[in-house]
Amino acid sequence: MDVKSNLKTAYSQQEGNSTHLASFQTENWKTFSGMGIPALKHEEWKYIPVKNIFKDEMNIAIESSNLEDTIIKKSILPGTEEANTIVFFNGRFQADHSIIHEKDALVVKSLETAAGDEDALFVEEHLGHSQAYHPDGVNALNGAFASGGAFIKLKKGKSLLQPLIIYHFSDSSNGFRFSQPRILASIEANAQITIVETYINIGGGESFTNEVIEICTGRDSITRYIKLQNEGKHSNHTGTTHVRQLERSNTHAVTITLDGAIVRNNLNMVMEDEHAESHMYGLYLLNGNTIADNHTIVDNRMPHCESNELYKGIMDDQSTGVFNGKIFVRKDSQKTNAYQSNKNILIGDQASANTKPQLEIFADDVKCSHGCTIGKLDEDALFYLRARGISEKNAKALLLQAFASDILGQIEHEAIKNYIEQLISERLSFQA
Template sequence: MDLKELLLENYKTVEQELEGKNGSVVKERRKEAIATFEKIGFPTLKNEEWKYTNISAALKKEFSIETIPALTKADIEQYLIKNLKGNILVFVNGQLSQELSKIISPESGLIIKPLAETDADVLEKYFGKSSTNDAFTYLNTALSHQGTFIKIPKGKSLEEPVVLYFISDARKENIFIQPHNIFLIEENAEAKFVESYHTIGKESGFSNVITQIILRKDARAEYYKIQNDSVTASHVGTTQVYQEGKSNFSSTTVSLNGNIIRNNLNIVLNAEHSEATMYGLYLLKGTQHVDNHTIADHAKPNCFSNELYKGILNDKSTGVFNGKIFVKQDAQKTNAFQSNKNILLSKDATMNTKPQLEIFADDVKCSHGATIGQLDEEPLFYLRSRGISEEKAKALLVIAFAQDIIDHIKIEALKEFLIRGINQSLGNNF
């Protein structure tokens, strides 16, 4: 059975399981979503949004869905970020595992519930909604029954980050998972979120993820997405952010390892004086492929967005960047900036970038820039003349290039983890 049929089949099972659990709105939207998915199928290169990313090969496998193996602490130990103190949520093949998770913050400051128990008004307003819809978001919406709802109540400032580990057990078979999470940061609340993806075993993993983040008035959130997965693991993820009230949101996406990775990051700045920043770093080798699509949708005046994505491409890797800035007609006095910088280290690496502006208001300051180049000869020569080997000198320069992004990470343990990862990736041992 091919994957599409398998998933359509799966919908029927999920439908039975959820019978009576969801309100009618959710049920309706899931029904619509599956119908649309059935109609459009998985995207091909002909789809403008998927022009540079060929996902079909990663999908042409026998996948197993909805198998939940019992993993022990020892199985997952090596995937946890060292020294990172936080609220740990471990999802095994998409399903939250109570045994492996560990919550340290008091319940008054952090509420965690199954997706079906999300606040009704939030579900009504946002469930199944996204700035960009494609087969993957429809599919996830239709089949989302395993996700989690995380709420930071009004006025609470969460000290420890919430760390979500998505672990797929692909030791015996190919695994397809579809987590769907909603984070709600209420008025004047603050939180940090970390998402990390891992696949155990030699078989392939495929994760199709939706994360919705809603920020109310005066809310602040930091969101980190770390991709240091196995080379057989592919990922399609949509992070949809709604800044409902005057709020501050910051996102950092770091892709170090994986097969085919596609990240959609959509931010709707829907209240005056909101701020959003987006940082991204991808360090690719082998035949890895990373595709970052971002949208900063300025719907209200006086908002600010800043975006910086940096890429280093080695071997036969391919990078894709598509950043969109929309400034709606009302959104006067918008400041929106976007930059994408890339270094090609090898002859066979490819970079496709498309920084895009669509502006319907006149009193705005918007700029975007994109560069593709190679390491500077001069600093390289400087280092070489001081007795540093070419390899090491190059690694130093690459780290310096990446530092811009690393500096924006405010969780110390995560920073260290990433610096180690980058060094490893560059074959560097200092």
């Protein structure tokens, strides 16, 4: 069977329900059927051969989980043993494996449940909001499988003591695994949360995760979001993190990409009220044939909003780093401050970087800036370190770690920061 019939079978395999979710899925399936998978000529997918990921042998079927606790335990990020955890298996939310310690503050349930209980209105209003920013078959295909998703609610005025870590497991032991996790989160007024997402390919085969997470943030809430990608060379990823800053809220996102085959991250910040604040940081440290593409959107729809953005890339071997940063400042969004910077270092002779700032400004009283650089390691700095007796390899590692340090410094959670620093140090084979 080919990919399309496989997808169709899996789509109709989902159990029907009478909520908004059912019609949402139907609409998305229609959209997907109409649009298909974007080709390279699609401007938004210019550097990502996403069509190549969709192979006939892809295993799309919805299977019940055989996930073992030992595997989950092994994958827990060091130093986060006390954290609240959500587990997805092959793209589907696993309530049984998810552990919420702070139950008085945090509600986690299946999206299907939420679509039929007191949160139904919220689901109806916000689910699928990202589609307006990504009107393509990839987003729609995820929507068509939303029944396996999760719903997260952090209650008004609550601050989580521990982060909420979402583990996405893909089981590729029976062949190329396709997973489509869907998450809708509501961070209510004056609440504070750290959400971490990370991805684990078990089985060592090929995998493809196509994810959409939509987060709505309420008045004076603070949301910290970390996306860590270190899945391995056989893992493909297309993911959208879509944040609606509904009211005056503060969002801080850090996206770290250390490995993967073809990786596409969309990060959207939609500023829907005055004085909303967004911080977006990214680090992509690539080698081999990895292609990693970060597309970000800041949509300033109201006055007095502020956004800061810094993405840094280090490309070794034949890897490719792509950055596209859109900033929209709508007509009424006076007094917007929006800053964007993208810096790249090419290490490998065959490595490449593509960077494209895209600012569309329709208000006249704003401060916006953007800048991008692509370069090599500073030869003078390298010689200086070597002249003190530091080997060339360690000198390079020191300089690259220094380059990455201001992104890692943005991760507030010490244990997670240390863990990522260690991953990077090992990758650069720094020998103390």
